[in-house]
Amino acid sequence: MRADLAERLLPIGRLAEATGCKIETIRYYEQIGLLPEGERTSGNQRRYTRRHLQILSFIRHARDLGFSVDAIRDLLKLSADPARPCAEADAIAAAHLADVRAKIARLRNLEQELERMTRLHCSGAIADCRVIEVLADHGKCMHDSH
Amino acid sequence: MRADLAERLLPIGRLAEATGCKIETIRYYEQIGLLPEGERTSGNQRRYTRRHLQILSFIRHARDLGFSVDAIRDLLKLSADPARPCAEADAIAAAHLADVRAKIARLRNLEQELERMTRLHCSGAIADCRVIEVLADHGKCMHDSH
DNA sequence: ATAGGACCTGAAGTCGCTAGAGGTTCAAGA
DNA sequence: TCTTGAACCTCTAGCGACTTCAGGTCCTAT
Structure with missing residues (x-):
């Protein structure tokens, strides 16, 4: 013991x-x-x-x-x-599956946007930094979640 | 005025x-x-x-x-x-991007498991449900982000 | 036996908002 | 000009999911 x-x-x-x-x-x-x-x-x-x-x-x-x-x-x-019983389990699982898929979709949008932002490694100064630019201007943003 | x-x-x-x-x-x-x-x-x-x-x-x-x-x-x-210099802004964005990607990877694993679960219109019991198992056990987790 | 690290509880603080109460200001219509 | 009601103000408290703190108690290695 x-x-x-x-x-x-x-x-x-x-x-x-x-x-x-x-x-x-x-x-x-x-x-x-x-x-x-x-x-x-x-x-x-x-x-x-x-x-x-x-x-x-x-x-x-x-x-x-x-x-x-x-x-x-x-x-x-x-x-x-x-x-x-399985029906219950299915229901919970299915609900969460939908949730997971929504999360994935949303994150993929973010990923693309962030990728686009960082891909063009800028020439050195903030003045023409993509990150700042994209964030400042909605028009430059590709994803449609907002 | x-x-x-x-x-x-x-x-x-x-x-x-x-x-x-x-x-x-x-x-x-x-x-x-x-x-x-x-x-x-x-x-x-x-x-x-x-x-x-x-x-x-x-x-x-x-x-x-x-x-x-x-x-x-x-x-x-x-x-x-x-x-x-814009390296700093890049770094902030890049760190965030890495984070987002890690989450996507893990969610995809989970998605597969939930999918499998509901697709099997299961055989009767939870006993062989791997969702919990997959999430509970690091060893069964395929991705390498942690 | 004792030192000090690990543990305990309960309350308050954090982050990023959101909601509510209760009062004041603004601007358009009579 | 006065009135009315929408828009504004501050202050406080609440949310989820923790985190931190103060002030103690326990456990174990020497």
């Missing part, structure tokens, strides 16, 4: 290290019920399992990709219940 | 209209020192010049492209000094 604690369970700092997530953020996720609470030592410190590590990695990834905390909650629910 | 005020200077509502920026947001930008303060009428209302219109358009455009307020502050400083 003592050995279990020492060998299998991660203190919050280790979990943070392993996921690239800040300690405070982990506590925050726990607080808002996104990450299940870890057990505590007799001295009230959190100890996490490999399962927590998985979930937190998932959360980090999804946040990086721009999913809201609520969306992540949905996705986690999906994975938590393997017996869940 | 009176005519100047009426003809050349824009009240905040007009500026908002012309730039597609909300009135509150304009006041906010002024407050944080991103947009220079406009003059005031004797009754304390803001009046803006064409110069403000230009700057605000620049800000809006840059925000649309995902630049942070701080990045915009830098870009504005750069653009104010036309003799300055």
